[in-house]
Amino acid sequence: MRDTESDLRKVLLCLVIVVAAPLVGATDHIVGDNHGWNPNINYTYWANNQTFYVNDYISFRYQKGMYNVFMVNETGYDNCTTEGALGNWSNGKDFILLTEPKRYYFICGNGFCFSGMKVSVVVHPLPSPPSSPKKGKPNNQSSSGGSVIRMKSTFWGSIIWCLMIFLGWM
Numbered sequence: 333m334r335d336t337e338s339d340l341r342k343v344l345l346c347l348v349i350v351v352a353a354p355l356v357g358a359t360d361h362i363v364g365d366n367h368g369w370n371p372n373i374n375y376t377y378w379a380n381n382q383t384f385y386v387n388d389y390i391s392f393r394y395q396k397g398m399y400n401v402f403m404v405n406e407t408g409y410d411n412c413t414t415e416g417a418l419g420n421w422s423n424g425k426d427f428i429l430l431t432e433p434k435r436y437y438f439i440c441g442n443g444f445c446f447s448g449m450k451v452s453v454v455v456h457p458l459p460s461p462p463s464s465p466k467k468g469k470p471n472n473q474s475s476s477g478g479s480v481i482r483m484k485s486t487f488w489g490s491i492i493w494c495l496m497i498f499l500g501w502m
């Protein structure tokens with residue numbers, strides 16, 4: 333006979349993971365959301381609606397071979413130049429870990445930067461766990477939008493955890 337008690341425990345554990353994971357997990361910020369990394373998109377507009385924290389990912393989705401991603405400094409961003417680039421990616425689905433609290437600059441390195449394929453994001457230090465309303469965020473709307481995104485993108489990660497629990501224990 334099936335052990336329904338341990339099945340119930342798995343379900344409960346999954347619930348805990350799905351609920352708790354967004355509170356600790358890092359976010360993956362998909363550049364351009366559904367539009368991805370393509371010309372003629374206002375990425376300033378996209379970036380203004382995101383809140384980035386240290387250890388979040390920024391990820392670029394695009395047609396491989398057509399575009400690419402260069403991490404540059406402010407000069408490279410302003411002038412669409414890749415001299416002295418800090419990194420480059422070209423897999424078409426590139427995840428970049430944001431390790432420092434600073435402003436990052438990314439551009440497309442093969443000319444499409446001039447067609448708007450450039451994005452600059454400010455990465456904030458990790459917030460201290462209990463929310464204190466003291467450290468004034470510049471924009472309430474963007475910070476609440478950010479936490480919604482945090483919850484959404486960790487949701488699938490926690491589903492995968494649940495699958496692993498079931499596969500491992502069954």
Ligand SMILES: *[C@@H]1O[C@H](CO)[C@@H](O)[C@H](O)[C@H]1NC(C)=O
Nearest residue numbers: 373374375376377378380448
């Ligand atoms: C992109 O959006 C930002 C923020 O909404 C705005 O300030 C800027 O003028 C826009 N740029 C272009 C080229 O439309």
Ligand SMILES: *[C@@H]1O[C@H](CO)[C@@H](O)[C@H](O)[C@H]1NC(C)=O
Nearest residue numbers: 377378381382477478480481
């Ligand atoms: C900001 O993001 C939220 C949540 O993803 C979305 O509902 C909203 O339309 C976005 N606002 C702008 C101005 O892009």
Ligand SMILES: *[C@@H]1O[C@H](CO)[C@@H](O)[C@H](O)[C@H]1NC(C)=O
Nearest residue numbers: 406407408409410411412413
């Ligand atoms: C790069 O852009 C800056 C303005 O952001 C300008 O002052 C500088 O001359 C440009 N440099 C080159 C090499 O084009």
Ligand SMILES: *[C@@H]1O[C@H](CO)[C@@H](O)[C@H](O)[C@H]1NC(C)=O
Nearest residue numbers: 404405406407408415416417
């Ligand atoms: C960016 O890097 C280039 C090349 O290494 C350098 O000449 C330039 O001064 C740097 N710009 C800034 C703002 O650090």
Ligand SMILES: *[C@@H]1O[C@H](CO)[C@@H](O)[C@H](O)[C@H]1NC(C)=O
Nearest residue numbers: 402414416417419420421441
């Ligand atoms: C891209 O990065 C690799 C190292 O990851 C480096 O060897 C290569 O020179 C870079 N390409 C350009 C065009 O900067």
